[in-house]
Structure formats: structure tokens, C-alpha cells
Amino acid sequence: MKQDAFRSFRRSIAVLAAACLVLSGCRTEEKEPTETVPEYEAASAETKKTPKYIFLFIGDGMSYSQIQLTADYLGLEKSGKTVPESLSFLDFPVTGSLETGNAESFCTDSASAGTAMATGKKTKTGVLGMDADGVRTESITEKLKAQKGFRIGLATTVNLNHATPAAFYAHQPSRNLYYEIGGELLAGGFDFLAGGSLLEPTGKKEEGVSLYALAEQTGYQMIWGKPQTVDWTGKVWITASETDAKGALPFLLDGGGGWTLADSVKAGIQALQNGDGFFLMAEAGKIDWACEANDARTMIEEVSGLDLAVQEAVRFQKQHPDDTLILVTGDHETGGLSIGNRENGLKTxxxxxxxxxxxxxxxxxxxxxxxxxxxxxxxxxxxxxxxxxxxxxxxxxxxxxxxxxxxxxxxxxxxxxxxxxxxxxxxxxxxxxxxxGIGWSTGQHSGQPVPVFALGVGAERFAGWQDNTDIFKHLAELTGVN
Structure with missing residues (x-):
């Protein structure tokens, strides 16, 4: 409610400023009064279309500085000059900004940020798929599958029961309940899964039934490493054969392990397009991990890896321009990264x-x-x-x-x-x-806003300064789910 009031206040200030300009002598040609245009009613006819294919890319820990530093470094590496190299999503026609705070702090974590984007509800730090009062909230992925028959895919460079992917299917008071979260992943019956290994697949005390065994029982084709022969019409689960100590895909700077987020997106398109529509959430989860370590060079490779994954979606969008929506955003910023520091001044x-x-x-x-x-x-x-x-x-x-x-x-x-x-x-x-010539203010998250880049059907809705809950709201309106 406070945010709604604040937005109304800002709109009132804008109207008052315009009136003051007129009264001070800035005359404009008089026109017939027009009807007030309802919020989010855009002039483009695209607004009234329903996207059939939706890609949501999330750079965990990625905000403006992470993107700019990557573009700056790649440009310098390519030309030897201070000219940034454009990433694919920087060319998207629509750009907006998202506030990322949660229900109890201006500085969010991945669980509450993911929940806000997936369900449209603010919640407390560490909570998944529940609002601030502990009431279960249904995600856009669950709604699209149940109400529209969409095929649903989740891809990540970390663990599939980690916070960000879990926000799209789980409903738990703590992001650390990995076994319970994994059980909800199986219950959700999503059509395509790809990433690192599961955290605690047999429970904290290793006394539970293996989630992998249960996945096979529920009809998943379990694939370890690069897919060879696959029935893409069924449910597919790909786990990278090489992972780091935490079960995530290795950093790209360290070799990447032979399977990347771009590979997951390419496979996901194969698996998901055999239906009435699809939604694919793809997370570059280790941007966050690199920024927590204040490791700029490693972070640059992870953002570049996200860009390669986005390029796979863009290729698909060019083949289906009237049916596809692509969104690229972050869940929060990590590290308090700056380009420039007090030691070097303006020099980089x-x-x-x-x-x-x-x-x-x-x-x-x-x-x-x-x-x-x-x-x-x-x-x-x-x-x-x-x-x-x-x-x-x-x-x-x-x-x-x-x-x-x-x-x-x-x-x-x-x-x-x-x-x-x-x-x-x-x-x-x-x-x-x-x-x-770069700076880090923290080894944790910050409360900075994050950008959102949009291309395709309904992209114009994501322009301007918004809240992260608006990701869900716009997607729900565009697809017509209740």
C-alpha cells in the first residue's frame, strides 16, 4: 500500500509540475479534452497480443554495474579502446528499472526477490512462494501450466533447488529446506529441468528417499551430461556431469565443465516447443557468487555466458516474432560494484x-x-x-x-x-x-535497483521505473491467467 501511495504521489507531482509550466507562460495549442488512458494501456497493438513463448532470464546479483563492466571489458579486449561492446540484450527496444526490496528490508535476498517476480507478492528474507504472512502464493509458472497448458522449463547454472529457481515452484518458510523444496519440484511436474546437482537429495540427515529415484518414478528422463538420444516430447531433466564443490556448474573462467546456460536454453527450446506454448526461466546464478567474492574477472565471464544464452532465445524469437517475449533482468545487485574508486579517481x-x-x-x-x-x-x-x-x-x-x-x-x-x-x-x-579502477562496497547483496530489458510481444509494459512484483503482474495480464 505504501508503494502504491508513493507512486500516486509521484504522478501527482508530475501533473502539478506540468500545470506550473503552463501557468508560467509555456503555452501549448489548445486541444479537445481526451479520456485518461488507464495504466499499462499502451498505444501499440502488441499490448493486446498474448505471447505464446516466454523467456525470463535472471542474472542473480546482476545490476547496471555488472552489465556495464562486462561491456567495458569486452570492448577494451576487442579494440584496445574505451568503447563498450554491446551485449545482445542491450539492443532490446524496451528498458526499465525494478526496485528490489522485500517485505522487511530494502536489501533483498534471492528467495524473496524470486518470489516477488514469480508470484507478485512481497515476502520476508529467505521465504519461498509465501507472502509476508506465510500464506501460500501461486507462481506464474504454476498458473500457466494449470490454466493455459503451457510447457514449463527451469534452467540454472547452480542447483535446481536453490533459491531463485525454487521461487517458481516451491512454498516453504525457509530456502534452506532443500529436500522439501526438491519434493515440490517433482510434484510440480514441470517439463524441462537443467542445471547442477540437487542440494541434499536424500535430506539433511541422508535418510530420505533419493529425489533422483523419485524423479525417475514420476516419468523424468534423467540425463547426466550432454544429451544424446532424447524423447523431447516427455519430461526431461539434464544434470551437468561436471560440477563444483557446491554442485553448481563450474565458473566459465575455470572451464565451465562442458555444459553451459546457453546449452540449457537450446535444449529447453527443443523440449518445450511441442505444445500450446511455453515459459522458460533461465538463471545465471553464479554472477552472484563471483560478486560475493568481489571477483570481477570471473563475474565478467558469467555475464558473458548469460548473454550467449539470451542469444539462443533471440534466434528463436526471430523465427517466431509475433509469438515470443524475452525478458532479461536481475533479482538484486551483489557486491556494491562501482566502475571507478577513490584510489584511481577517474582512471580505469x-x-x-x-x-x-x-x-x-x-x-x-x-x-x-x-x-x-x-x-x-x-x-x-x-x-x-x-x-x-x-x-x-x-x-x-x-x-x-x-x-x-x-x-x-x-x-x-x-x-x-x-x-x-x-x-x-x-x-x-x-x-x-x-x-x-573498480570498487566493491560489500561482499553481500545491496539494495540497488536492477534493469529489465524486453523484446517481443508485450515488451512495452516493462518500460519505466517499476517494482519487481510487476514482472508477475504484467505476465499474468499478458497471458490472461487468474
Whole structure:
């Protein structure tokens, strides 16, 4: 209600400002009074069409800075000049902005943000598919399947019972109830699923029936790795054969594991188009993970991977221009990323990011772990830092003082117990960011707005400053679900 009142206030201010201009002498030609146009009634005839094929791409943790930094880096890499490289969705004809706060904070999490977009209801942090009072809310995917017979697909680079995909089928008070969430995934009977492995597939105590076994019993074709022979008319579940320590697809900077979000979208189109219509939600979930680690180079590859997935949808849209809607957005911003920092002022040196060959996460899991076990001397670690991050001569040059800071951070890594990132990788990340001319204000989420890009049938509805719940509202209106 407060948001509605605030929007009404802003509209009133706009009307008052226009009236003041007229009274102050800015005369316009007098016209016959016209009827007030109801909200969301657009002049384009497209508004009255119903999209048959809907793609919703969500970059988890992705906002304006993540997109701009990716475009800037790719442009510099391609031309050697400060000219951004356009990503496919930056060319979409309609752009808007979404407020992302939830029912109790201006800074949301993925569960409550996903719920807002999927159901049109604000909820509390960590809650899935329920409003702020704990009342079950039905998602756009559930409605489209039940009321319109749409085939439904979910694809992600993380786990299918992780927060964002779960918001489109689950109804739980906590995003951490992975086994219960997985059970709801099976009950939903969606037609296409693709991503990493499930979290806790036999429950927290590993005493439950395997969700994978239950999936086969409910008719899913379980495919591990790249599909070979598939009956695309049935229910298809693809799990990447190579995953990271958390069961997600590996970061693209680390090789990607042979299966990408673009692969999932391409397979999803094959699986879903044999029906009356489809809805495919595709999440680039590890943009968020890279930004939590303040790992700009890894984040850039993940945003680029999202762009490749969007390109698959755009190719489909060109074949079905009168029936397709594509949306690209984020659920929240992560990291408080800025282009420019107090150390460099207005100078950026994004080329210094190119020396990084491995994600901070993988370096931490595989190499720092070995350093601690072997109590490796810092002189040996220095050569590793040069190899994996380009630190030193011929790359990102460091002063003696800066090397001493890294040495101190490494010693702290060896000597102390810590949670999250090691002191060494934190120090490495800080130096790279400072010298490249970018900034991070947090290792968590921020309350910044996120963009939404729209192409196709009904795209004009997503223009302007809106709330994340409007994603659901516009989709419901366009498709005519109750």
C-alpha cells in the first residue's frame, strides 16, 4: 500500500509540475479534452497480443554495474579502446528499472526477490512462494501450466533447488529446506529441468528417499551430461556431469565443465516447443557468487555466458516474432560494484584484469588449501600468483610494500582459522580491484535497483521505473491467467 501511495504521489507531482509550466507562460495549442488512458494501456497493438513463448532470464546479483563492466571489458579486449561492446540484450527496444526490496528490508535476498517476480507478492528474507504472512502464493509458472497448458522449463547454472529457481515452484518458510523444496519440484511436474546437482537429495540427515529415484518414478528422463538420444516430447531433466564443490556448474573462467546456460536454453527450446506454448526461466546464478567474492574477472565471464544464452532465445524469437517475449533482468545487485574508486579517481585500467586465469573460489579451494597443508614458502606462492593472476613483472606490477602486504596476508592465512575467503585471496582481490579502477562496497547483496530489458510481444509494459512484483503482474495480464 505504501508503494502504491508513493507512486500516486509521484504522478501527482508530475501533473502539478506540468500545470506550473503552463501557468508560467509555456503555452501549448489548445486541444479537445481526451479520456485518461488507464495504466499499462499502451498505444501499440502488441499490448493486446498474448505471447505464446516466454523467456525470463535472471542474472542473480546482476545490476547496471555488472552489465556495464562486462561491456567495458569486452570492448577494451576487442579494440584496445574505451568503447563498450554491446551485449545482445542491450539492443532490446524496451528498458526499465525494478526496485528490489522485500517485505522487511530494502536489501533483498534471492528467495524473496524470486518470489516477488514469480508470484507478485512481497515476502520476508529467505521465504519461498509465501507472502509476508506465510500464506501460500501461486507462481506464474504454476498458473500457466494449470490454466493455459503451457510447457514449463527451469534452467540454472547452480542447483535446481536453490533459491531463485525454487521461487517458481516451491512454498516453504525457509530456502534452506532443500529436500522439501526438491519434493515440490517433482510434484510440480514441470517439463524441462537443467542445471547442477540437487542440494541434499536424500535430506539433511541422508535418510530420505533419493529425489533422483523419485524423479525417475514420476516419468523424468534423467540425463547426466550432454544429451544424446532424447524423447523431447516427455519430461526431461539434464544434470551437468561436471560440477563444483557446491554442485553448481563450474565458473566459465575455470572451464565451465562442458555444459553451459546457453546449452540449457537450446535444449529447453527443443523440449518445450511441442505444445500450446511455453515459459522458460533461465538463471545465471553464479554472477552472484563471483560478486560475493568481489571477483570481477570471473563475474565478467558469467555475464558473458548469460548473454550467449539470451542469444539462443533471440534466434528463436526471430523465427517466431509475433509469438515470443524475452525478458532479461536481475533479482538484486551483489557486491556494491562501482566502475571507478577513490584510489584511481577517474582512471580505469580494466586491461589489468586480463591476467587472471582462475576464479578466486577455485584458487581458494584447490591451491590455497594445498599451501596450508604443505606450509609452502611465500616465495613459491609469489610465482603462483604471477601465473594465475598476472601479479608481478610483465603484468600487474606491485611495489615492495604491496608484496609485503600479500606476504602478511598469506602468513595470516597459514596461522589462523577464518570463515569465508582467506586473508590471502581478500588481499589479492583488493589489489587487483584498486589497480584496475573498480570498487566493491560489500561482499553481500545491496539494495540497488536492477534493469529489465524486453523484446517481443508485450515488451512495452516493462518500460519505466517499476517494482519487481510487476514482472508477475504484467505476465499474468499478458497471458490472461487468474
Amino acid at each position: 585500467h580494466l586491461d589489468l584484469l586480463s591476467g587472471q586465469q582462475i576464479s578466486f573460489a577455485r584458487y581458494e579451494e584447490e591451491l590455497v588449501t594445498q599451501y596450508k597443508k604443505q606450509q609452502m614458502a611465500f616465495t613459491s606462492v609469489q610465482s603462483e600468483l604471477a601465473e594465475w593472476f598476472g601479479l608481478g613483472e610483465g603484468g600487474l606490477a606491485l611495489s615492495e610494500e604491496e608484496w609485503n602486504l600479500l606476504k602478511e596476508a598469506y602468513q595470516e592465512t597459514l596461522d589462523t582459522a577464518y570463515k569465508g575467503r582467506s586473508p590471502l585471496i581478500q588481499a589479492v582481490g583488493t589489489l587487483i580491484a584498486e589497480k584496475a
